[in-house]
Amino acid sequence: MELSGAQILLESLRREGVDVVFGFPGGAVIDIYHQLPNYPIKHVLVRHEQGAIHAADGYARASGKVGVCLVTSGPGATNTVTGIATAYMDSIPVVIFTGQVPTPLIGNDAFQEVDIVGITRSCTKHNYLVKDVTKLAHTIKEAFYLASSGRPGPVLVDIPKDVQQAVTEYKYPKTIKMRSYNPTIEPNIKQVRKVADLIAKAKKPIIYAGGGVISSNAHEELIWLARTLKIPVTATLMGLGCFPGDDPLWLGMLGMHGTFAANHAINNADLILAIGSRFDDRVTGKISEFAKKATIVHIDVDPTSIQKNVLVHVPVVSDCRAFLLALNRELAPRLDEGTASPSHDKWLTQVGEWASEHPVTYSHEGTAIKPQAVVETIYRLTGGKAIITTEVGQNQMWAAQFFRYHTPRTFLSSGGLGTMGYGFPAAIGAQMAFPDKLVIDIAGDGSIQMCIQELATAVCYGLPVKIVILNNGYLGMVRQWQELFYAKNYCATCLEVAPDFVKLAEAYGAAGYRVTDPSEVEKTLKEAFALPRTVIVDIVVDREENVYPMVPAGKPLTEMLLV
Amino acid sequence: MRHIISILVENEPGVLSRVAGLFSGRGFNIETLNVAPTLTPGLSIMTITTHGDEQIIEQIIKQLRKLVTTLKVVDLSEASSVEREMMLLRVDAEGTKRAEILRIVDIFRCKVVDVSPDELIIEVTGEQGKLTALINLLQRYGIKEVARTGAVALRRGMQG
The missing domain is CATH 3.30.70.260 (ACT domain)
Incomplete structure (x- = not known):
């Protein structure tokens, strides 16, 4: 079968099971768009390429499938860079196709030419410039394989216009084997035994789970391990949802805005099982004071994550699920013999005391709407059965603290890069993956404006995404730092002019609500959630409310500012 | 290290x-x-x-x-390995200096690869230490230019 490069791309996407592509056309991809209607692939036309890449990312996080984004050369390509870096930091499988100027013009500073492969080298798992149409099919196969295997991540494929037009015999490889890429998936069994031996002796164990548990679909095995051995569980921002938020063993998130119980538990534990997490500075606080009493076991599919920030005692390079399956197998006979682990009752009592002494809470004083109360109300109204996306800053932390996530892939947030503007396009992607689920972007009035143009996209495709703006008229998290550490010098954090979000929503054809009275919050949210339309609910909240607990940057985890 | x-x-x-x-x-x-x-x-x-x-x-x-x-x-520093680097030096070699330089070239087992009335180009191969020593010795005559390959190395064969 002879196909053009453009056809090869689309036929290969079809064979990869891609049902939706988020994109924006341009001169260097017209050939692909010309062929697009001939293939059973939905296209979501965004209003800015950053929206396309975040939507593909949100789609991938929500569904577990590879997200796909298609943009033109030059500015189309550079506009995706923030989103590519976002996906890279959080290990999200996306494949980005960029158009490129015709090969004879490459390097000539041609119109809309940019060296996107050079630009994205350090924020993709891998990237390609395909100069020969006969290599296109194989490259696409490799791109999907790389994006979704091992530690997932974004892969970019740059395709010059003449390559899209060139014709060749089409053959799509069934499988891929690369001599230079062979991620370790199965754990070393000796290491697994060592972990089981440590568990058998540990009196104060804790599981510190991260995004790796979610990306490897290891939550069931994790839940089994924790419940069977009664080990308390904390998770990173990226790990939220990997363990039921209403389980008595759940400690809440740890780190800078983690719970008192989680931070004290990790600092007093004698055994830490770090599963698919990477000891980020927002998690460890002052590294030299971090978990000094513990033997640390670190499971990660990416060897570079191990021994990078924290020196651990038992490194295990493995897929999280493969490790947990092996560990649970190793534990089974020990459980029968009663030798798997000692009782943790005393430890659990201690942890429980920390949790009840200092739960995550907030001051209920004053007449203004408390942003935390809004998140609690969203949780109550949805019964936790919604996909929550967030922007970045205070809104993100409150969404992490006051909504309890029960299942994986229901909390989508830019954890590593901290990208404002992520939440709304990600919600569009999640809604495309799950048309019948309630998808809510918990936003701030600052960050929502970074990709607000995607209202047109959401309305155009009839996506009933809900945007709940916790509107405090500030870039709240920076203002909080200025208040606490920079002598209340609120330089450039007060958003003195803001749009009327209700009118803005209406201008785009969405519905808009504004809430200023605490007694109206629940009623309005209920109404908004029931509406089968794109909705903005602009909630005016207590302006100078802060996120607590907080561990000041560079301080040990136990030095927490509480409410 | x-x-x-x-x-x-x-x-x-x-x-x-x-x-x-x-x-x-x-x-x-x-x-x-x-x-x-x-x-x-x-x-x-x-x-x-x-x-x-x-x-x-x-x-x-x-x-x-x-x-x-x-x-x-x-x-390769972990294993027992052989390391070599090649260097070319353009050295000022006017008049009486020339004989002294050529003696050093001999001792270091270097090669003279280009000769002109007032300068020599010397080729030398060795470990980092040897190259540094040669530079130190030739510096007083005036090194005009240096080009180095950077180190290359191979693991040694098994010795019995």
Whole structure:
């Protein structure tokens, strides 16, 4: 079968099971768009390429499938860079196709030419410039394989216009084997035994789970391990949802805005099982004071994550699920013999005391709407059965603290890069993956404006995404730092002019609500959630409310500012 | 501590910048870098000398292995290995200096590869120490220019 490069791309996407592509056309991809209607692939036309890449990312996080984004050369390509870096930091499988100027013009500073492969080298798992149409099919196969295997991540494929037009015999490889890429998936069994031996002796164990548990679909095995051995569980921002938020063993998130119980538990534990997490500075606080009493076991599919920030005692390079399956197998006979682990009752009592002494809470004083109360109300109204996306800053932390996530892939947030503007396009992607689920972007009035143009996209495709703006008229998290550490010098954090979000929503054809009275919050949210339309609910909240607990940057985890 | 790291890579466009970018992006230093094709078509060997404590070297090696275009990474300083670097020096060799320089060339087993009325180009091969020693000796005559290949290295064969 002879196909053009453009056809090869689309036929290969079809064979990869891609049902939706988020994109924006341009001169260097017209050939692909010309062929697009001939293939059973939905296209979501965004209003800015950053929206396309975040939507593909949100789609991938929500569904577990590879997200796909298609943009033109030059500015189309550079506009995706923030989103590519976002996906890279959080290990999200996306494949980005960029158009490129015709090969004879490459390097000539041609119109809309940019060296996107050079630009994205350090924020993709891998990237390609395909100069020969006969290599296109194989490259696409490799791109999907790389994006979704091992530690997932974004892969970019740059395709010059003449390559899209060139014709060749089409053959799509069934499988891929690369001599230079062979991620370790199965754990070393000796290491697994060592972990089981440590568990058998540990009196104060804790599981510190991260995004790796979610990306490897290891939550069931994790839940089994924790419940069977009664080990308390904390998770990173990226790990939220990997363990039921209403389980008595759940400690809440740890780190800078983690719970008192989680931070004290990790600092007093004698055994830490770090599963698919990477000891980020927002998690460890002052590294030299971090978990000094513990033997640390670190499971990660990416060897570079191990021994990078924290020196651990038992490194295990493995897929999280493969490790947990092996560990649970190793534990089974020990459980029968009663030798798997000692009782943790005393430890659990201690942890429980920390949790009840200092739960995550907030001051209920004053007449203004408390942003935390809004998140609690969203949780109550949805019964936790919604996909929550967030922007970045205070809104993100409150969404992490006051909504309890029960299942994986229901909390989508830019954890590593901290990208404002992520939440709304990600919600569009999640809604495309799950048309019948309630998808809510918990936003701030600052960050929502970074990709607000995607209202047109959401309305155009009839996506009933809900945007709940916790509107405090500030870039709240920076203002909080200025208040606490920079002598209340609120330089450039007060958003003195803001749009009327209700009118803005209406201008785009969405519905808009504004809430200023605490007694109206629940009623309005209920109404908004029931509406089968794109909705903005602009909630005016207590302006100078802060996120607590907080561990000041560079301080040990136990030095927490509480409410 | 100084380490010599040997990296077997796919010989394709951009490989050098992937490796170099990794070093600059993560704040690792490169002292010398050498790249050339191997006997296997499509594969190249890079030899990088770098400095760092144990944890940094471990990160460098792991990060290099993580690059999709990398097949194999070996820390040659760990194993018993042979290391060589080649250097060309343009030395001021007017009048009476010339005989003295040629004696040093002899002792160091260097080669004179270019001669002109007032200067010599000397070729020398050896370990870093030997090259440094030669530079120190020739400095007083006036070294006008130096070009070095950077270190290359191979693991020694098994000795019985």
